[in-house]
Amino acid sequence: MSNVKQIFESDMSTTLTIEKFLRVQGASFDERIPFRVHYDLNAGVMFISVYLEEKFSNSIDQLVADITRNIEFIAQPDPVAVDSVILPGDKTLPSGYGITVENSDKVNIIVRPQDGKNINLSTLPFSGRIFLYTEFDCSISPNVLSILDKATVRPRIRGITYAKKRAQKMLPKAFISHDSRDKGEIARPLANALQTIGCPVWYDEYSMQVGDSLRDSIEKGLKETQYCILLLSPNFLSKGGWPKREYDSAFTREIIEDRNLILPIWHNVTAEDVYEYSPILADRIGLNSGLGIDEIARKLLLKIEQDA
Structure with a gap:
């Protein structure tokens, strides 16, 4: 079509x-x-x-x-x-x-x-x-x-x-990496908020169709977007699978491109929790979900547009 x-x-x-x-x-x-x-x-x-x-x-x-x-x-x-x-x-x-x-x-x-x-x-x-x-x-x-x-x-x-x-305007600017258990509470609301203020994102519910290869689609999204938004929650940190692979892929791309592209959002986690998951990630300045979805979306957009 x-x-x-x-x-x-x-x-x-x-x-x-x-x-x-x-x-x-x-x-x-x-x-x-x-x-x-x-x-x-x-x-x-x-x-x-x-x-x-x-x-x-x-x-x-x-x-x-x-x-x-x-x-x-x-x-x-x-x-x-x-x-x-x-x-x-x-x-x-x-x-x-x-x-x-x-x-x-x-x-x-x-x-x-x-x-x-x-x-x-x-x-x-x-x-x-x-x-x-x-x-x-x-x-x-x-x-x-x-x-x-x-x-x-x-x-x-x-x-x-x-x-x-x-x-061209609607090409995703950021990839949202999250645990599936966090969709309703933070992932989907954040994806909607970013779309509403003119920041298209790669989010699995909106970017994948029935029959798509999960691996191919995720790898394509991670390669083609400017940033990877990590929704760090207890669910994310406690689970391996795709969230861990997405983080590893984003971190590898940071090394290859020699720039920071991971944008962490801390959701009900502590510095100790994040450090236990990844000491390098614990050193990265992130946003706290306590700011509210709209404010998080606004700050993410400012960062993404600033470096565009």
């Missing part, structure tokens, strides 16, 4: 999304193109995203014009043409909201906010924004842009160049 397709399928995860298909016809094609209708439950508006394969590179003006002409069809959540309904992630659904999806001869979606009246998605206004995810770089002609402007349609193109720049 290309980066553009991945971005199209993963973007807008905070919205309630309906997948549909629109038939488009041209001199050299007669296709059904996938698009998504996104309902922002906080802002109370709807917008659209469309994925276009490379074969449409010479037909962007016609396709955008076709999409604009079919806005009324696209905007409705209830036709039989609905392919699937994607609910917002459980961490992004506004507090107090409930959603009812009725699917008989047509799809009907009712949003039930705790602080107001029920909302039928068909009543939400179109914001005018259309995101075009394209497997090619392109621009829309001035004539078509003039037509779109009159229809209050504002397209945003996200093509190959956009995908490359975005991928």
